[in-house]
Amino acid sequence: MNKIVSLIIVLITLISCNKSEEKVVKPKAVVPKVEFSDFGFNYADFNVIQDTVKKGDTFGTIIEKQNIGDRKVYDIVQAVKDTFDVRVIRPNKAFTMLRSKNKSNKLEVFVYQPDALNYYIFDFRDSIVVAHKKTRPITIREKIIGGVLKGSLSETLDNAKVSTGLASQITKVYSWTIDFFKLKKGDRFGIIFTERFVNDSVYNGVDELKGMFFEYKGKISYAFPFVKDLSTGKIDYYDEDGKTLKNLFLKTPIKFSRISSRFSGNRFHPVQHRWKAHKGTDYAAPTGTPITTTAAGVVEMAGYTAGNGNFVKVKHNGTYSTQYLHMSKILVRRGQRVTQGQVIGKVGSTGLATGPHVCYRFWKNGVQVDALKLNLPTGEPMTGSDKSRYLEAIAPLKRELDSIGDL
Numbered sequence: 001m002n003k004i005v006s007l008i009i010v011l012i013t014l015i016s017c018n019k020s021e022e023k024v025v026k027p028k029a030v031v032p033k034v035e036f037s038d039f040g041f042n043y044a045d046f047n048v049i050q051d052t053v054k055k056g057d058t059f060g061t062i063i064e065k066q067n068i069g070d071r072k073v074y075d076i077v078q079a080v081k082d083t084f085d086v087r088v089i090r091p092n093k094a095f096t097m098l099r100s101k102n103k104s105n106k107l108e109v110f111v112y113q114p115d116a117l118n119y120y121i122f123d124f125r126d127s128i129v130v131a132h133k134k135t136r137p138i139t140i141r142e143k144i145i146g147g148v149l150k151g152s153l154s155e156t157l158d159n160a161k162v163s164t165g166l167a168s169q170i171t172k173v174y175s176w177t178i179d180f181f182k183l184k185k186g187d188r189f190g191i192i193f194t195e196r197f198v199n200d201s202v203y204n205g206v207d208e209l210k211g212m213f214f215e216y217k218g219k220i221s222y223a224f225p226f227v228k229d230l231s232t233g234k235i236d237y238y239d240e241d242g243k244t245l246k247n248l249f250l251k252t253p254i255k256f257s258r259i260s261s262r263f264s265g266n267r268f269h270p271v272q273h274r275w276k277a278h279k280g281t282d283y284a285a286p287t288g289t290p291i292t293t294t295a296a297g298v299v300e301m302a303g304y305t306a307g308n309g310n311f312v313k314v315k316h317n318g319t320y321s322t323q324y325l326h327m328s329k330i331l332v333r334r335g336q337r338v339t340q341g342q343v344i345g346k347v348g349s350t351g352l353a354t355g356p357h358v359c360y361r362f363w364k365n366g367v368q369v370d371a372l373k374l375n376l377p378t379g380e381p382m383t384g385s386d387k388s389r390y391l392e393a394i395a396p397l398k399r400e401l402d403s404i405g406d407l
Contacts, residue, residue, distance in 0.1 A: 039096070039111050039121060039134070046098035047105060053093050059086035059112075066097065066107040068124060076122075080131035084112075084120050116204055139197045140207055146190030146404035153180055156189075163205045166193065170212065171255055173223050173237045175341070176247035178216050179372070181259050181283075187215040190404035192397055211397035222401070224394045228386055240398060242382035242390050248316075249376050250294040250341060252283060253324055253360050260284035260357055263370035279368040280325070280361040287356040289347040291324050294360075299336045299344075308359075309351025312344050322371075325359035326350050 053062070060073045068076075077086050089112065098109040110122040121132045145160045154167045170191070171180055191212040196204035213222045222240040227233055237245045261282035297316035301323075304310050310327035328348025332338060349356045362371035382390055 039119060041098060041109060043098075045101070046108065047101055049097040049099065051095060051097075053089055053091050053095060055091045057089070057091070059089045062089075062095070063107075063110065066110075067099075067105060068107050071124070071129070076129050079129045080122060083131040083133055084122075088114065090114070116198055116202065136198045137200070138204070139200045140194050141197060142192065142194050142210070144190070144192050144400060144404070146401075147188070149183055149185055149187045149189060151185065153183065163195075163203075166191075166206045166209075168255070169206065169209060173209065173212075173245065174214070174221070175250045175252075177221055177245050177251070178214060179251040181252070183214065183216065188220075188404075189214045190401040192400055211394065211401055213401050222398070224390075224397060226390050226393065228382065228390075238382065238390065240394070242387045244381075247376055248295055249320075249322075249371075250292070253291050253294055253322075253358055254283050254285050254289055254347065258284055263372065280323075280359040281371060282357045282359050284355065284357040285347045287328055287346070287348055289356075290343040291327065291345045291347060291358050292341045293324075293338050293344050294322055294340070295320070296340045297321075297338060299332050299334050299338060302330050302332055302334050305351065307352050309353060310345065310348065311351075314338060314344070319365055321363040323359075323361040323363075325361070326353045326357060328356070 060077065063076060064073045080086075093115075094113045096109075096111040096113075097107055098111075100106045100108055106124075108123075108125050110124070111119055112122075113119045116136075117138070118133065118135050121134060123130045123132070143162075145157075145162065149156050150159065153170065154164065157167050158164065174180070189212070192210040193212075194207040194210065196207045198204045209223075209225060211222070211224045213220050215221075223237045223245055224240075225235045226238055227235055239245065259281060261278060263281055264278045293312075293314050295314070295316045297314040299312060300315040300321065301311070301313040308323075308325045310330050311323060311325045312327070312330060312332060313321060313323040315321045324345060326348055327345035327350065329346040330344070331346070332342075332344045338344060347356050347358055353359075360371060362369055362374070364374070381387070
C-alpha cells in the first residue's frame with residue numbers, strides 16, 4: 001500500500017513539473033493600421049466623403065450645403081482667391097470632404113482634384129480658411145517598344161499597353177513623310193519614349209518621344225526631336241542625317257482613315273453606274289471627321305456642285321493646288337489664307353457619294369495627278385555646327401533603335 005501511495009505522489013510531481021515547463025505564448029499586440037489618404041491626412045481621424053462635381057455645381061453651391069458654422073461663402077471665396085479661381089471647377093471632377101468625427105460632423109478639409117496630378121486643399125480648421133495647391137510627385141521612366149506591326153499602329157500600341165495618345169503624336173511627326181494607311185503587317189518599327197507615373201505608381205501618360213523608326217515601302221524612316229534654334233526652344237523632328245521631316249505637303253488630308261478608292265483612269269462609278277476616270281484619292285471616315293489642308297495657301301474656291309457636293313479648292317503656289325470634296329460642312333471662305341494642317345471642313349457624303357468620305361484631288365501645273373505617286377519637295381538638311389550637335393545627340397538613341405530587330 002505504501003508503495004502505491006509513493007508511486008502516485010511521484011506521478012503527480014512529474015505532471016506538475018511538466019506543466020510548469022510549458023512555454024506560454026502570448027498573442028502579439030495588433031497594431032492598428034493607419035490609413036493615409038492621397039493628400040497626407042489620416043482618414044481614420046475624419047468622416048470621409050468622396051464625390052464628383054455635378055453639372056450645375058459651383059464651388060459656392062457645394063460648400064454652402066456643408067456644415068461650415070458661421071462662415072459665409074463669399075468670405076471663403078475671397079480668402080482663397082489668390083490660390084484658387086473658384087470658376088474653374090468642372091463637372092465630373094473628384095472632390096473629397098473630411099468632416100469631424102464628433103456630433104457636429106463639421107467640414108474641416110475640402111479637397112478638389114482637377115486632374116490626376118494636381119489638387120487643391122481648403123483647410124477650414126482654423127479661424128481663417130487657407131487654400132494650398134499641391135502637385136503629386138512625378139516619376140519619369142523610359143520605355144522601348146518595337147518589333148513588327150501586327151495590325152494598325154493604334155492596334156499595335158494598344159497591344160503593347162501604351163497610351164492611345166502616342167499614336168496621334170507619331171502620326172503628327174510623320175505627317176509629311178509616311179502614309180500610315182500604307183504600313184503593312186510585318187513592317188518593322190521601334191520607339192523610344194518616356195512615361196509619367198504619379199506617386200511612382202499611377203500611370204499618367206506619355207511624357208515625350210525620344211526617337212523612333214518605321215519601315216515604310218521597304219526603307220527605314222527615322223525621326224528624332226531636336227531644338228535647332230536654342231533661342232526659341234522649338235522642337236522639330238529630323239531623320240538620321242539631320243534632314244527635316246517637314247515637307248511642303250502632308251501625306252493625307254485626314255488622320256486614322258482608310259483609302260476606299262484610288263486615282264484611276266477608268267473606274268466604275270458607284271452612283272452613276274458607268275466607267276469613267278477617277279482623278280482623286282478617296283479616304284473613308286465617319287461623318288464630321290476634320291479635313292485639313294495638306295499645305296499652306298489661299299482658298300481658291302469654296303462652294304457646292306451636284307457632283308462634288310460641298311468642296312474647297314486651295315491654291316498653294318504657281319505649281320500646286322489641292323481640292324477636297326463631299327464635305328458635310330465647309331469651314332473656310334474663298335480668298336482666305338490657310339496654314340498647313342488647318343481644318344477647312346468636315347467629312348460628309350454630299351454630291352455624288354455613297355458614303356462619308358473625302359475625295360482628295362491634286363493639281364500640278366494645272367493637270368490633275370495621283371498625289372500618292374508624286375515626289376514632292378522635301379526640306380533641307382542641317383549643316384555645320386547644328387548638324388554636328390544633332391548627330392552627337394542622337395547617336396546613343398539610334399544605337400538603341402538599331403538594336404531592335406537587329407537592323
